[in-house]
Every structure is written in structure tokens, then in C-alpha cells.
Amino acid sequence: MSLARNQPRGSGTEAAGWRHAWVRFWFTPSDPFGLHVLRVLTAALMLAWLAPLAGHVDDFLGLGGWVDVRAYQELSPTPNDPGMIDPRGWSLLFLLGENPTLLHACYWGVVAAAGLYLLGLFVRPISIVMWVAAASFSANPIIEIDTDVYLRIATFYLMIGYVFMGQSAARLPWWRRLLAPTDYFLFRRPDLDVPGSTAATVALRLWQIHFALLIVVSGLHKLQLPEWWTGVALWYIFNPAATATPESLTAWSGPRFTINISMMSLAAYAMLAWQIMFPAFAWRAGWGRWLLLGGAAVGALGLLMIFPIPLLGPTFFVACLGFVAHEDAGRWRLVLERLWPAARRLPGNFSAATAGIAPTAAASAGRR
Amino acid sequence: MSLDRKPNVPTWVMVAASLAIGWHLLAVLIGALDAPSGPWHTPMGPQRFDPPAFAFQIAEHLTLPYAQVIKIAGAYRFESNRLEAPDVQVEARVRDASGKVIAQQRLPDPSAPAQVRYRQQMLVYWLQFDRPLPPPQSVLLAPTGGEMPRARWWEPDGERRMRLIQDDANAVPRNRPVMEPTPSAFKLASAYARHLCRRHGGDRAEIVRLYREPVPPTVLFQEQPPTVDELRGFQANYGDLPK
Numbered sequence: 001m002s003l004a005r006n007q008p009r010g011s012g013t014e015a016a017g018w019r020h021a022w023v024r025f026w027f028t029p030s031d032p033f034g035l036h037v038l039r040v041l042t043a044a045l046m047l048a049w050l051a052p053l054a055g056h057v058d059d060f061l062g063l064g065g066w067v068d069v070r071a072y073q074e075l076s077p078t079p080n081d082p083g084m085i086d087p088r089g090w091s092l093l094f095l096l097g098e099n100p101t102l103l104h105a106c107y108w109g110v111v112a113a114a115g116l117y118l119l120g121l122f123v124r125p126i127s128i129v130m131w132v133a134a135a136s137f138s139a140n141p142i143i144e145i146d147t148d149v150y151l152r153i154a155t156f157y158l159m160i161g162y163v164f165m166g167q168s169a170a171r172l173p174w175w176r177r178l179l180a181p182t183d184y185f186l187f188r189r190p191d192l193d194v195p196g197s198t199a200a201t202v203a204l205r206l207w208q209i210h211f212a213l214l215i216v217v218s219g220l221h222k223l224q225l226p227e228w229w230t231g232v233a234l235w236y237i238f239n240p241a242a243t244a245t246p247e248s249l250t251a252w253s254g255p256r257f258t259i260n261i262s263m264m265s266l267a268a269y270a271m272l273a274w275q276i277m278f279p280a281f282a283w284r285a286g287w288g289r290w291l292l293l294g295g296a297a298v299g300a301l302g303l304l305m306i307f308p309i310p311l312l313g314p315t316f317f318v319a320c321l322g323f324v325a326h327e328d329a330g331r332w333r334l335v336l337e338r339l340w341p342a343a344r345r346l347p348g349n350f351s352a353a354t355a356g357i358a359p360t361a362a363a364s365a366g367r368r
Numbered sequence: 369m370s371l372d373r374k375p376n377v378p379t380w381v382m383v384a385a386s387l388a389i390g391w392h393l394l395a396v397l398i399g400a401l402d403a404p405s406g407p408w409h410t411p412m413g414p415q416r417f418d419p420p421a422f423a424f425q426i427a428e429h430l431t432l433p434y435a436q437v438i439k440i441a442g443a444y445r446f447e448s449n450r451l452e453a454p455d456v457q458v459e460a461r462v463r464d465a466s467g468k469v470i471a472q473q474r475l476p477d478p479s480a481p482a483q484v485r486y487r488q489q490m491l492v493y494w495l496q497f498d499r500p501l502p503p504p505q506s507v508l509l510a511p512t513g514g515e516m517p518r519a520r521w522w523e524p525d526g527e528r529r530m531r532l533i534q535d536d537a538n539a540v541p542r543n544r545p546v547m548e549p550t551p552s553a554f555k556l557a558s559a560y561a562r563h564l565c566r567r568h569g570g571d572r573a574e575i576v577r578l579y580r581e582p583v584p585p586t587v588l589f590q591e592q593p594p595t596v597d598e599l600r601g602f603q604a605n606y607g608d609l610p611k
Contacts, residue, residue, distance in 0.1 A: 026389065027375040027382055052481040064566060066491060071559035075552055084494065084552050089436065135439040142494060142556065143487040146446050153440045168377070198377050202385065210396055214444045217400045221445040224405060227452040232585050234451070241455035241580040246593050253588045261585055308486045309448070 026205055029196025033333045034325025035161050035203060036120070036184060039127075041318045042154045043118035046130060048311055049147060050111050050137075057100075057107045060143060064098040067140055075142075084142055091139030092132060110137070120184035124177075127162040131155040150315045153210055161203025207322040212279050214319075219275025228272060231265025237306050238264075271299070282323050289324065296320035392438075395431040399441030402427040447493070455580040455601070458492045460560070462570035463608065471568040494556055495577050498522065501548040503540050521548045522604060530604045549606075557606050565611030575606040 059065045067075070067085075077083035096102040110133040117126045134155045138148035162184075167177060176183070222228040227236065239248065252260065274295045281288035296317050303313030375382065401423035407414035418424070427435070435441035462471040476488040501521050510516040517537040525531040532549070533539075540546055549557070561573035580601035587594050 022386065023375055023382060026386070027377060029374075029376055049483070052483040056480075056484055058567075059563070060487060064563075066563050067556075067559055068562060070562070071555060074555045074559075078551075080551070084556070086436070090439075143490045145483075145486055145490065146448050147483075149440075149442055149444070149446075156438060156440050196376075198375065202389070206389070206392070209393065210440070213396060213400055217444040218446060218449065222449050224408070224445075225450055225452070228449075232452075235585045236451040236453070236582055239583055239585075241453070241582045242457075244580075244583045244599055246596060246599070249583065249587060250593050252585075253593065257588060307448075308482060308489070310482050312448075 026202055027198050028201055029198050030201045030204070030326055031329035031333065032161075032165060032197040032200035034322075034329035035158070035165075035197075035200040037329075037332060038154070038204075038207070038318065038322060038325055039120070039123070039158050039162070039184070040118055040186065041321070042151070042158060043114050043130070045147075045151060045311065045315055045318060046114040046134070046155070047111065047118070048314075049151060050107070050114065053107070053137075057104055060140070061093055061107065061137055062096075062098060062100065062103045063094065064100070067142060069098075086141070089139055089141070091136040093136050093139065118186070120182075120186045120188070122179050122181050123162050123184045124180040127155070127159040131159045145309055145312075147309060147311050147315050149214075150312075150319055153214070154207070154315075154319065157203045157207040157210070160206065161197075161199050164199035164202075165197050167199075201326065204322060204326045207319075208282070208326070211319045211322060212282055215275050215278045219272055219278070222272060222275070228268060231268045232261070233268045234264040235261070274299075282320075285327070292320060292323055391434070394426075395435045395438075396441045398423050398426050398431045399435050400444055402432075403443030403445060447490070452582045452584070453493075454496060454582055455578075456489075456492045456496045457578040458495065458560070459576045459578065460564055461574045461576075462564045462568045463572050463574065464569075465571040470570055471564065473564060491556070491560070492577070495549075495553050496579060497550045497553050498547040499550050501540060501546045503542040503546065504537055508537050519548070520554065521546045525605065528600060528602045530602070532604070532606050534607075549604075554606070558609050561606075561609035562611055570611065572608040572610050574608050577604040577606065578602075579604065 053060055063069050063072075072085055075084040076086075093103065093106065096106060110129070113126050113129045113133070116122055117130055131152070134148070134151045138144055138152060162180070166172070166180070166183065175181075182188070222233070225233070227233040239252070274291075281291045300313035300317035303316060304310055305313075307313070377385075402419045404416040404419055406416040408417060431441070458473075458475045460473045460475070461469050462473070464470050475492050476485040478485070480488065501519065508517055518534060519537040519540050520532055520534040521540060522530040523533045557575045557577075561575055564570060564573040578601055580599070583594065583599065
């Protein structure tokens with residue numbers, strides 16, 4: 001917010017300043033290329049999330065699985081027991097009952113939809129399917145893992161972005177407003193002159209604020225746990241109770257033990273500081289970018305290598321990418337153009353040809 | 369590349385969107401605050417404490433229905449943050465009506481993919497919770513026309529072994545501390561037993577919980593490293609749970 005020097009300060013001027021800052025933050029159109037990148041990555045994560053469940057669909061997802069109908073009822077809160085399941089939770093899988101055929105059909109349908117989402121086909125309805133699937137498939141809080149939470153958030157904001165993006169375009173057929181069949185096709189030549197999208201800005205800003213809150217709260221939660229205060233949290237990753245033996249423990253003792261435990265406590269506190277101070281650098285250019293992406297990369301690599309949830313690392317990194325997807329989308333687009341010169345020679349705008357709209361007019365009509 | 373840097377949406381759209389954004393972020397923020405904290409160490413043992421009253425009231429009366437629909441407003445207090453966690457595993461034996469073992473299962477399954485194995489680990493994680501069972505203060509009588517109240521508790525069954533006893537509430541030992549599985553943990557174990565019986569066509573399933581304490585780094589300051597016997601876990605047998 002800035003004020004002209006010779007303007008008297010007053011509450012009206014300050015209010016106008018805040019208003020302009022709000023409008024600038026939320027409604028300035030931005031290059032939607034960053035949103036498309038996040039969509040592709042999130043779709044890939046969805047496929048990686050769904051793939052391991054292929055042989056365990058009945059166990060995890062069905063009402064005939066580990067947690068059946070009776071368990072859903074019994075595990076609801078009572079006056080004497082806080083319970084495990086919120087009876088007000090929903091899932092579209094509940095409509096399938098205990099029918100394994102329908103359950104498997106639904107599962108494979110969602111896998112196919114994730115593939116289409118990655119390719120950028122029929123993105124508008126499929127973005128809704130992706131969020132509903134992420135919410136429905138992770139309805140059981142007993143076996144919920146961190147990745148489920150991240151994917152629900154990511155798919156929700158991508159849905160917001162794609163449902164509203166391009167709706168203000170004039171002369172758009174109703175079926176394209178509804179389906180966007182090839183508007184965001186992955187192998188479509190990226191336009192150089194792309195009008196900005198306010199919907200993309202809103203979606204990305206919501207993504208950023210929500211994930212910032214998640215990271216901070218998760219960091220603050222760690223402060224409720226003694227292993228993080230004492231700095232020995234990482235010790236338990238390297239020495240899990242399941243595999244600890246006298247020999248494995250003895251290997252840690254010796255002259256290097258003090259150095260090792262000190263480095264682990266330093267790393268634990270660095271993680272805490274990075275998480276709790278996250279909003280202070282996440283939106284900054286320059287050193288903030290390096291700290292954001294560097295920390296995200298180190299965290300993702302660490303999670304991938306030593307944490308029992310291999311998908312959490314990449315998911316975490318994609319969540320952090322949302323903080324650069326807004327400002328740096330244009331730079332990514334140029335990098336893509338340089339890496340893929342053949343893109344310049346691809347056939348012209350398929351969708352524009354179908355709609356009978358000249359490419360230039362189509363680009364300026366805000367379809368993307 | 370040229371971008372129109374000025375907002376190009378009508379004012380009424382910006383106002384409506386701003387209200388929606390404000391509402392949504394309020395629901396997300398309150399969802400993060402409206403969660404019990406802890407467990408904190410107290411003279412009565414580890415206890416959870418209620419969320420702040422303002423967050424609870426706003427959630428209950430305002431934002432909770434919306435948060436439950438969108439399913440993205442959570443507390444973000446991930447169980448994965450608890451790294452000083454015990455190792456909990458389950459061995460299950462499915463029996464037919466004649467008592468013959470027709471299937472065995474171990475959770476987490478070492479041969480399952482990592483993500484599946486972690487979800488199995490989450491399932492058995494919730495079976496670890498026991499709580500003290502206070503003995504009855506006097507002899508209990510059955511209500512007129514009713515049945516005697518029953519109780520279930522862990523009874524020692526060898527070294528580092530326990531077996532779940534379900535009996536008349538008056539049979540609860542009064543001369544020593546007694547632990548029972550939390551109601552939710554027992555119901556979860558029963559649900560898993562039902563699932564195994566459905567899958568393998570069994571009549572009942574014996575569920576055994578294997579538990580190993582986490583090993584803190586302070587053990588390395590001892591004169592001798594822990595022995596195999598000291599690292600050995602505990603077994604708690606729920607017994608045969610029906611289909």
C-alpha cells in the first residue's frame with residue numbers, strides 16, 4: 001500500500017489503500033500456466049495415490065472392508081467415548097453400499113478420470129470429479145494419512161480455478177463452458193499472448209494461504225510433542241521400535257554419537273523454524289524463493305528417503321510450488337518454450353478452429 | 369507476453385467473491401483451531417484439553433456444516449508428527465466353526481506397498497490405547513429382569529503377555545491396578561475380525577496385538593546397551609472375536 005506524499009493521511013485513504021491491496025492480491029489476472037502445471041502434477045500425484053490401492057480396494061474403501069457399516073455406527077462418539085468417526089462425514093462411496101463390483105468400477109473410473117485430468121481433457125467436470133474422489137476415498141479417518149489431506153486441498157482449489165476460468169469469454173458455446181473438452185490439453189501449443197485469468201489468481205491465492213496455514217499449524221503441533229522440543233525426533237526415524245536391536249543401537253554409540261545427535265537436533269529445529277516461520281518468506285522474492293524451494297526440496301527428499309509415506313515428499317513439494325506458480329508462471333512458460341521449440345510448429349488452435357473463432361480473437365477472449 | 373494487470377471483473381463479482389473468500393478462510397482457520405490439544409502431562413497422567421472456547425462456538429454455530437461439506441478444513445495435527453511412537457502390529461488367525469485355522473494375516477503386511485503398509489499401520493495404531501479400569505466400589509447386583517453388567521480387562525497370561533477377559537463386573541480384580549482396552553479400540557478390533565471372517569469365510573478371528581515401546585537415545589548412555597529381552601515387546605490377545 002502506498003500513499004502520495006502530498007495527500008493527507010486519513011482513515012478514508014487508508015481504507016482505500018487496504019481495499020486496493022485486497023483487490024490487487026486476489027483479483028489481478030495472472031497467467032494461468034502455473035495453475036496448469038499444478039494440475040498436471042496433482043493429477044500425477046492422484047494416480048500415484050490411487051495405484052497402490054488397486055489390490056486393496058475392498059479393504060480400504062468399501063463398507064465391507066476393515067471399517068464396515070456396523071463399525072461406522074459403533075465408532076461414532078458417545079457420552080462415554082470420544083469415538084473415532086464423525087457421523088456427519090460424507091462419502092459418495094457410501095451410496096455404493098457393500099457392492100464390490102460397483103466399488104471397483106468406481107475406483108477404476110476415478111483412475112481413468114485422473115488420466116484425463118493429467119492430459120487436460122474435459123478438465124472442468126473432471127476437476128469436480130477429482131475433488132469428490134479425493135474427499136470420498138479418504139473418508140475413513142482411522143486410516144487417513146497426510147497425503148490424503150494435501151490432495152483434498154489441492155483438488156478443491158484446482159476445481160475452483162477450472163470451474164470459473166474462462167467463463168467470462170464471449171461467444172463460447174454452452175458445451176464448452178460446461179466441459180472444456182480440449183481447452184487445456186497438455187500437448188497444445190502454449191500461446192505467447194495469453195490473457196490473464198482472475199479465476200487462476202483466486203485459486204492460487206487460496207492454495208497458498210491454505211497450505212501456509214497447514215504448514216504452520218503442523219509445525220506448532222510438533223511443539224506439543226516432547227521429542228521435538230528435545231530435538232530427538234529424527235532419532236526415532238532412524239531407530240524405529242520395530243527394527244531396533246542391540247546391534248543397531250550399539251552402532252550409534254561411540255565417539256560420533258554426540259556429533260550425530262547434535263546434528264539431528266539441529267535438523268529438527270531447522271524443520272520447526274522453517275515450518276513456523278513459513279509465512280514470513282513464502283511470498284517473498286529473492287532469498288525467500290530460495291528458502292521456500294530449497295526447504296521444500298530438502299523436506300521432500302527427506303520424506304521420500306526416510307519416511308514411511310513415500311508419496312508425502314512429492315506432495316509436499318507440489319504444495320510449495322503453488323507459491324511460485326502465480327508470480328513465476330510467465331517465466332515457466334518461456335522455459336517451456338525454450339525446452340520445447342517444436343511446440344511452436346504445432347498445428348494452430350484446435351479449439352478455436354472448432355468454434356469458428358480466429359486464434360487471435362480466441363486468445364483475447366479469455367478462454368484460457 | 370502481455371497481461372492485463374488490472375482486475376477485469378465487475379465490482380459486484382469482486383464483492384461476492386470477497387465475501388465467499390472471507391467465509392471460506394474463516395472456516396479453514398476455525399477448523400485448524402477447533403481441535404483438542406495434547407496430550408499434556410498432568411498429575412493424573414497424559415490428558416487432552418479442549419479447544420479454545422471461541423473457536424468451538426464459532427465452529428458449532430457457524431462454520432462446521434460448511435467445513436464438513438468441503439472436507440478440507442481440518443486441524444492438521446498429523447499423527448505422523450508423533451515420531452516417538454511405539455511399534456504396534458497385529459497377528460490374526462481366522463478359524464472356521466470347528467476351530468481349525470483357515471487363514472493368517474499380519475498387519476502391517478511386510479509384502480504390501482509402502483503406502484498400503486502405512487495405512488495398515490494406522491489401523492493397528494489405534495489398537496494400542498488402553499485405560500485404567502476402576503474396580504467396582506461394592507458388589508454389583510443385576511437389575512430386576514436384567515443381566516449382570518459385564519466388563520472386559522487385560523489379565524496377565526505369562527511373561528509380557530496379556531489376555532482379554534470378559535466376565536461379570538464383580539470379577540474385576542480389586543487388589544491391583546487393572547487395564548482395559550478403550551471401547552473404540554475394542555470395537556475396531558472387532559471390526560477387523562469381522563472383515564477377516566467375511567474375506568476368508570471364517571466363523572471367528574483371534575486378534576493378537578504386538579506392542580514394542582520406542583527406544584529413546586538415552587539408552588546409549590547406560591553402561592550396557594539394552595538386551596534382546598529388554599527390547600522384546602508385549603503381546604495382548606483379544607481372543608476369538610466373532611464374525
